[in-house]
Amino acid sequence: MTPPVAAAAFLAAHGWPDARIEPVAGDASFRRYFRVIAGSRSAILMDAPPPQEDPRPFLEIARWLTGRGFAAPEIHATDLDTGLVLLEDFGDVRMRETIDAAPEREAALYRSAIDTLVRLQQEEAAPVPRYDLEVLHREANLLTEWYCPAIGVTPDQAAYDAAWDAVLGTTLHGTMVTVLRDFHAENLMLLDEGDSLGLLDFQDALAGHPAYDLVSLLQDARRDVDPAVEAAMLDHYRGATNADDAFDVAYHVLGAQRNAKIVGIFTRLWQRDGKPRYAALCPRVWRYLERDLAHPALAPVKAWFDATIPPDLRGNPMEIAA
Known part of the structure; x- marks a missing residue:
């Protein structure tokens, strides 16, 4: 440095x-x-x-x-x-460490983050590219490009693409909003003694589905978010936006897509960039991914995963490869 x-x-x-x-x-x-x-x-x-x-x-x-x-x-x-x-300089007080030190503040801080997203989504989308089908596929393919070879699996790419084609359409309809894409506890700074949240790491923003940043926040690759906290925060979001069943479907579809992408990215960071600490985060991401795949809307994608990557090959790619 x-x-x-x-x-x-x-x-x-x-x-x-x-x-x-x-x-x-x-x-x-x-x-x-x-x-x-x-x-x-x-x-x-x-x-x-x-x-x-x-x-x-x-x-x-x-x-x-x-x-x-x-x-x-x-x-x-x-x-x-x-x-x-x-x-x-926003200082050093991040949401992540604040919750770790004071777990009793977790719910309030997550609600504050949700409220920030609700406000952001009330604005017309920023003049940024659209989060379209091509981008969604390219990101999901990071799993087959990096994770599968790392664990010795040869994937059926055509079947993988077809499975995603069967479900991703649910995320491409309705009002597009500004999606910051890395909206999570390590990129949220507590300002004014915790009364407001500072935003970081938003340079890859796109115009996409409102559910995406909810997934970033509530299926955090860097810290465990209890399923009960996730459910409570989704209820809070629904109460603020009147989100319907279609939103819930998109939430799990984008959750599966994002987590598949992250498994691939973290494997690449280990193999290509020499950062093995990211491989060690993959088991948590797999847990989120499996929760999303359990949703009925993800049945085609779940079938591909069940046929291609059995449970004993879902984890830290560095350990599995060894």
Whole structure:
């Protein structure tokens, strides 16, 4: 986590000469983050190096969100040639660690997150690409591209595609909303002593079904969400939006699609990027996936999984491969 070479000159040019630069937690991409400290001031330096990363989608969505009253980081300065962006510092108080330290706050914080989504979905969708069938298939295929070979399974790709074709149509109808796509407890910051939520990691936003970000939040790949909490929060969402049975179907279809994608991504992070800690998260994701596959609407996809990946091959791909 050595700061990028261009960081010192970039910071000096924007009023932060001789600032101290400290690494902060990164994510699963090529992006890196640093805290910049000068006296009583602090900011976050995003290093999104081209050509692997392009910070422009992040900047556009951040401005779209703040323009509508949502707490996305203010943009202090940018250099698109080097991929450096100086952002407002939301601090270190994340929803994830807050719940871990004070479990009694879990329900209230999840309700707050749901309320934020409800507000977001009342806005006309941002000017972003549509979460269409091609994207949904491409993401689901990460499981057959990475997880299946890792565990020694040769999948019937045509049958896999057909199974998803049979169910994904339920997610393509109705009003499309802004889908942040990584809306979960590690990307939600507690601001104003917990009275509001700061949003992070939204650069991949698309216009899609309202259920998708609910899945991101309530089937969290990085922490266990109790089925009772998931059910209570879905009830809270239904009460706020009058969501019907079609929404419930889409929730489980998108849950299965997202979790299949994540199993593939986490396997790729282990095999291609040398990050084995992600492989260890796969058993949790499989548990969510199996819960979604139990919904009657997922019968074609469940049949493919049952025929292709038996229960003893559903877990940590690194351990199974060994």
